[in-house]
Amino acid sequence: MTTHAKNDSNIWAERVLAGDRRALARVISLLENQEPEGFHTLKTLYPKTGQAHIIGLTGPPGGGKSSLVDRMIQEIRSRGHEVAVVAVDPTSPFTGGAILGDRIRMQRWASDTGVYIRSMGTRGSLGGLARAVYATVQLLDAASFPYILVETVGVGQSEVDIVQVADTVVVVSVPGLGDDVQVSKAGIMEIGDVFAVNKADLPGSQRVVVELQSMLDLGSHDVWQPPVVTTVATTGKGVSELITAIQEHLVVLQEANLLTKQRLAREKEALLQRLTERIRCDITKQWSNKQGNQAWENLAAKKTDPYTLEEQLYLSWKGVTTVDNQD
């Protein structure tokens, strides 16, 4: 199977490099579905990665992220560059289905061959967002899009995940949500490289700017002082300044020799996450048998304790992998 998959993936890789959008789209599906063929393709294409500026956008639901992405596409296109978008929406944990509604705001670019837009559900799996999005972004990078925009909604884990994917994180805020909700929300101030106060046509936006600025003044920023930019996504006002700020961020990272370092750190973190996921899978599988059931029963009856059980599970997992390595 592996040789077959390998040959196939070399063809996929060739087609992706040749700019074949249907092949690109298909390989993204393979990656999303965690098909080995997708990862074989990425193995081939990995040397081509590292050229794109990966920009993440996160913020509250309905904050105007997709509308902002639409305007950013326009600005990037007007500067003569191609651009890819990955728009992530939450999957329903109950049905596994999702309504992926971000594209509707960007659909005017559907027939521009310099723009590729892909909608994605978070799907259920552990670290799901990070894993599928990470791989997809690498593929788009190898396919030589100089700009890759990733939209995620800022609820739960996803805004923290975006740091694992993007070189530059844009945190989108809006007036009228109350200050507790957005500004002081744990983690948000730390992850932003650029702050966009969108819906600046609405009352209260200046207050949000001031609040963000005073929060930022509290932090310590030696290399880069995150700027606060006001935007009106519906008209495009401020979007050129936003793109310029995003570009400046990358330049500063490069000049401080931080870009390569950050990317390597992300790569390492992603790799560790994938390993963790595999090991978790292994252990779950290994212990969903009679012996495993017995162990859970013992735990329930307090014949054993979770710490002893942990030790046993760990050692037995190690034992199995050693055997695996030998054959």
Added chain:
Amino acid sequence: MERPIRVLIAKPGLDGHDRGAKVLARAMRDAGMEVIYTGLRQTPEQIVEAAVQEDVDTIGLSCLSGAHNHLFPEVTRLLKEKDATDILVVGGGIIPEEDIPKLKEAGISEIFTPGTTTATAIEYIKENVKR
């Protein structure tokens, strides 16, 4: 590996009603599908480009304006041009019985007329997606 069916819901033509499309989109999500809704007034080119980029299994076209005889076959023609005929195309909306045979001949797999339940449409898609 189990994966959700991906559907693109599109409204070609000039009519401005998408209540039906939204109801269907929600029903599909509840049936475990990933639904990409592209909004009103889409040209066949935009629909087909989006379907290819999103790598969907199926396209659901909805048209109330009466232009289905032109718009639906244009979508299947463009799919052929893109070598993407493995995408299942179904249609719905206000479509007279007598138009249906010609639409099917043009590559629309099934037409759901106003009385059809969302459950029927979803069942049809589940059974007929090509990969």
